[in-house]
Amino acid sequence: MTTFVGRLRAAGVLGMNRRNAVYTLHWNPRRFYPRVDDKLETKRLLREAGIPTAPVLAVARLHSEVRRMLRELDSYSSFVIKPAHGAMGNGILVVFERDGDWFRRPGGRWIDRRALFYHSASIISGAYALGGQPDVAFAEERLEVHPELVAITTEGVPDVRVIVYRGVPVMSMTRLPTQRSRGRANLHQGAVGAGIELDTGRTNHAVLDGKPVPVHPDTQEGVVGRPIPEFARALEIAVRATDETQLGYVGADVVIDAHHGPLILELNARPGLAIQVANRMGLVPRLEAVDERVRPGMAWPDRIALGCEIARLAREGELA
Amino acid sequence: MNRAAAVTGSVLVALGLSIFAWKTLVLQLPVLPSNVENLWRVELEIEARGTGQRGSVRAALPSPDPEQEVFDERQTSDRLVFTIRTERGQRTGVWSGRFDGVHSISQGFRVQLSETPPALPTELSQRPPKEIAEAYTKSTSRFPSDAPEIRELVSSVAPPAPNDPLGQMRTLLGYVTDEILTVATGSDDALLTLSSGEGSPLGKSRLLVSLLRAAGFPARIAAGLRLRAEKDARETVWAEGWLGGRWLPLSPTLGFFGARPPDLLLLKFGSDTLIDETGLEAISSRYRVLRESLDAKEVASFMVPSNPLLAAVSLYRLPVGSQAALRILLILPLGALIISIFRNLVGLRTFGTFMPLLIALALRELPLSLGLSLVGSVITLGIVSRLFLDRLQLLLVPRLGVLLCVVVLAITAQSLFGRSYEVKDLFASVLFPVVILTMLIERFSITSAEEGLGAAVRRLGSSTLIAMCIYPAFRFEALDHLMFGFPELVISIMGLLVAIGGYTGYRLAELWRFRSFTRPSDEAGL
Numbered sequence: 097m098t099t100f101v102g103r104l105r106a107a108g109v110l111g112m113n114r115r116n117a118v119y120t121l122h123w124n125p126r127r128f129y130p131r132v133d134d135k136l137e138t139k140r141l142l143r144e145a146g147i148p149t150a151p152v153l154a155v156a157r158l159h160s161e162v163r164r165m166l167r168e169l170d171s172y173s174s175f176v177i178k179p180a181h182g183a184m185g186n187g188i189l190v191v192f193e194r195d196g197d198w199f200r201r202p203g204g205r206w207i208d209r210r211a212l213f214y215h216s217a218s219i220i221s222g223a224y225a226l227g228g229q230p231d232v233a234f235a236e237e238r239l240e241v242h243p244e245l246v247a248i249t250t251e252g253v254p255d256v257r258v259i260v261y262r263g264v265p266v267m268s269m270t271r272l273p274t275q276r277s278r279g280r281a282n283l284h285q286g287a288v289g290a291g292i293e294l295d296t297g298r299t300n301h302a303v304l305d306g307k308p309v310p311v312h313p314d315t316q317e318g319v320v321g322r323p324i325p326e327f328a329r330a331l332e333i334a335v336r337a338t339d340e341t342q343l344g345y346v347g348a349d350v351v352i353d354a355h356h357g358p359l360i361l362e363l364n365a366r367p368g369l370a371i372q373v374a375n376r377m378g379l380v381p382r383l384e385a386v387d388e389r390v391r392p393g394m395a396w397p398d399r400i401a402l403g404c405e406i407a408r409l410a411r412e413g414e415l416a
Numbered sequence: 417m418n419r420a421a422a423v424t425g426s427v428l429v430a431l432g433l434s435i436f437a438w439k440t441l442v443l444q445l446p447v448l449p450s451n452v453e454n455l456w457r458v459e460l461e462i463e464a465r466g467t468g469q470r471g472s473v474r475a476a477l478p479s480p481d482p483e484q485e486v487f488d489e490r491q492t493s494d495r496l497v498f499t500i501r502t503e504r505g506q507r508t509g510v511w512s513g514r515f516d517g518v519h520s521i522s523q524g525f526r527v528q529l530s531e532t533p534p535a536l537p538t539e540l541s542q543r544p545p546k547e548i549a550e551a552y553t554k555s556t557s558r559f560p561s562d563a564p565e566i567r568e569l570v571s572s573v574a575p576p577a578p579n580d581p582l583g584q585m586r587t588l589l590g591y592v593t594d595e596i597l598t599v600a601t602g603s604d605d606a607l608l609t610l611s612s613g614e615g616s617p618l619g620k621s622r623l624l625v626s627l628l629r630a631a632g633f634p635a636r637i638a639a640g641l642r643l644r645a646e647k648d649a650r651e652t653v654w655a656e657g658w659l660g661g662r663w664l665p666l667s668p669t670l671g672f673f674g675a676r677p678p679d680l681l682l683l684k685f686g687s688d689t690l691i692d693e694t695g696l697e698a699i700s701s702r703y704r705v706l707r708e709s710l711d712a713k714e715v716a717s718f719m720v721p722s723n724p725l726l727a728a729v730s731l732y733r734l735p736v737g738s739q740a741a742l743r744i745l746l747i748l749p750l751g752a753l754i755i756s757i758f759r760n761l762v763g764l765r766t767f768g769t770f771m772p773l774l775i776a777l778a779l780r781e782l783p784l785s786l787g788l789s790l791v792g793s794v795i796t797l798g799i800v801s802r803l804f805l806d807r808l809q810l811l812l813v814p815r816l817g818v819l820l821c822v823v824v825l826a827i828t829a830q831s832l833f834g835r836s837y838e839v840k841d842l843f844a845s846v847l848f849p850v851v852i853l854t855m856l857i858e859r860f861s862i863t864s865a866e867e868g869l870g871a872a873v874r875r876l877g878s879s880t881l882i883a884m885c886i887y888p889a890f891r892f893e894a895l896d897h898l899m900f901g902f903p904e905l906v907i908s909i910m911g912l913l914v915a916i917g918g919y920t921g922y923r924l925a926e927l928w929r930f931r932s933f934t935r936p937s938d939e940a941g942l
Contacts, residue, residue: 117917221812285868376933
């Protein structure tokens with residue numbers, strides 16, 4: 097067992113205890129959490145800074161507003177209903193297409209207006225919020241998969257997760273939904289995670305259920321060595337969005353939309369650790385390299401350049 | 417490892433342990449319970465209400481005899497004057513004064529009941545002393561030994577046997593035990609008991625006393641307590657007959673002769689009233705009982721330690737009720753420690769942080785398998801009802817309310833079921849964590865909808881596993897004694913928690929989660 101621990105340590109794998117004690121607890125002051133835990137607040141913050149986010153179609157803050165929200169959605173054939181305080185993608189309901197009062201969800205299941213109403217009301221009651229406090233339901237435009245990613249996606253929309261530490265991007269991956277994950281981009285629900293090299297913008301390794309996979313399980317298309325479209329822009333908005341939150345350790349989720357280009361989907365103050373498995377690289381050496389090299393007042397382009405440089409060194413085995 | 421946490425943690429652990437060491441090594445307090453048999457702490461609590469008039473409350477006090485050793489008597493008198501009167505060997509505690517409003521008074525003592533019954537007397541021809549013969553042989557309205565049916569019965573069932581008075585006594589005892597039915601609501605009167613063939617324990621005992629007196633033995637009624645762990649004591653009566661120089665206890669309901677059973681405490685003889693009052697508006701009383709795990713000398717060392725500072729903070733000086741609650745309370749930090757170990761060192765996920773602790777707390781008085789199957793059936797029922805509730809599409813809070821009702825009904829049904837299977841007091845002393853179970857069901861359903869049934873079952877499994885690991889802590893008597901006698905150990909537990917809180921290494925589960933990094937073949941790729 098000690099050799100296992102030794103190997104993990106040698107690979108620089110970041111564990112949950114250390115992430116909490118050293119990184120999130122220290123770099124993410126509790127008072128800034130509402131900026132990322134409330135998705136509507138995040139959107140407001142980013143809109144003011146001119147950073148693109150997924151457009152909001154309608155909002156329901158009270159049970160009495162659900163009916164109006166659904167009415168406002170009548171002019172859209174597809175949309176996504178979300179809780180403002182949801183975590184890990186819980187409580188998200190995607191509508192692909194509609195036929196009058198019937199709505200099709202990913203996987204081909206049809207639901208009626210009443211079910212939509214019930215789901216929105218549950219969100220407002222706090223069924224999906226951390227701690228169960230009253231929440232806000234809102235509807236977002238349904239984003240569309242970028243043409244270059246269609247071949248390695250089924251059901252949902254892939255996203256790009258970027259870990260930004262002290263304003264420097266340190267690691268990235270894309271999460272590709274599968275039939276088994278029912279369109280959701282969560283690795284533990286069966287989505288494919290593919291590590292992205294920050295400097296080249298290409299995927300270099302991919303895992304499904306923690307095991308390496310060369311191809312997408314549904315389409316059988318290769319997922320390693322693919323360029324991510326508009327990745328430089330994705331890195332830019334991830335870093336600038338993180339700057340707005342004043343948090344020091346953030347997971348920024350970016351969607352490369354077919355029409356709008358990269359958009360911030362949400363920001364996460366407690367980003368998971370699976371990104372290391374998808375990259376087959378530990379976070380610790382990169383985080384320590386950032387601590388060593390980042391200077392206060394560095395402009396964001398310099399910080400992105402630094403992050404890319406650190407990632408390249410890490411890949412070539414030149415970080416201690 | 418976080419250095420500040422490590423230092424703070426070590427300081428706290430050392431602080432707790434050094435107080436512990438001082439108490440055990442310097443003051444020589446016992447670390448382990450010595451598991452003495454039949455040592456009890458008994459406390460009588462009385463609430464008396466008066467309207468400003470003078471009055472008194474009298475309570476029977478135990479006297480030492482070959483079968484019981486009484487010590488450590490204490491009482492609270494709440495504005496009244498307490499005195500002890502002794503009349504014909506019977507000790508009575510008297511609180512007297514002006515009763516104005518409610519007075520809470522108490523009287524407590526420790527008693528060591530003998531395990532070895534005294535031998536039956538051999539000098540059977542010994543004459544009873546004059547004062548005993550005078551007081552306990554007459555026919556009275558309660559003990560109508562002169563009544564013709566009593567006399568007739570004695571001469572037909574147990575004719576005088578000068579050579580075998582013990583046998584005669586035994587025959588009379590056997591008659592009342594076997595021929596008269598014990599009915600809790602039966603008559604208290606000796607003659608009515610005899611004529612109807614059934615009586616209350618008091619009625620049967622009075623009948624036996626009357627028969628003994630008719631047969632020429634001095635006899636009297638005796639009253640006391642049956643002591644049971646963690647329950648209120650039950651008051652009970654029996655008879656005593658004088659033979660061969662001493663009083664022999666004999667009971668037509670509990671079935672003993674010559675010696676009291678080892679859980680029976682004698683409080684009063686010659687009368688069946690333990691508590692009596694004058695000049696009061698209302699009175700209520702109850703006896704609380706706690707089994708001691710230390711012998712008398714050890715208890716004394718905790719109660720009156722040689723160090724005055726320690727004497728002031730000894731938990732052994734608290735009333736019995738508070739002691740019982742504190743014994744449970746002081747185990748909780750251990751439970752928190754176990755949870756932290758599982759969550760931060762092992763890396764198991766649970767529903768709710770302290771949920772396993774509360775489940776273990778609720779089940780502490782039941783056998784583990786029974787407790788788990790009870791909780792399991794409540795949860796299963798809840799999850800099934802939750803599936804149906806989902807179809808109704810109810811709002812969150814009413815839906816949780818309905819689940820709460822299901823849980824309450826399930827527990828109610830189980831109490832009935834439990835009673836019919838003689839698992840008495842199934843939930844009696846347990847304020848079952850109804851709310852916790854409701855939230856558990858809701859979280860289970862949401863987790864299984866969001867992350868799959870497998871994830872929900874795994875999390876439920878790890879919650880159960882942790883609850884099972886905490887459960888023995890509540891049952892282990894040595895631990896109970898350790899934490900109660902040495903509450904400073906909580907400081908050490910705090911230290912351990914601080915140290916775990918500062919641990920930044922890998923969790924055991926992460927070795928599996930990041931197993932792709934630990935394969936030697938992969939190292940080349942890194």
